[in-house]
Amino acid sequence: MVYRTVFGGEFNGPVHRLASVPSAPGQASMAEGDRNLLMHVELPILGGHVLMSTDAPKSSGFKVVMGNNVQSSNPTRGLKPTGCSRR
Helix, strand or coil: HHHHHHHHHCCCCCCEEECCCCCCCCCCCCHHHHHHHCCEEEEEEEHHCEEEEECCCCCCCCCCCCCCCCCCCCCCCCCCCCCCCCC
């Protein structure tokens, strides 16, 4: 949520929490401390870019390792060609 303070603006759609995800058959119940964590949220920022965020709790087997906690995508839809040719 700190990014909204930095960039301003409003989220695209609701803030989804892990508590809203039903358990699969045979799956253990979610840890009580994880229920308020983020499942998904989107924040539009400058230049038509969108920041998307989710939490990855240790109780679900996630382990943060330098480099696995950020993902970047640069969609090219709607961009004009730069004049480079393919051979």
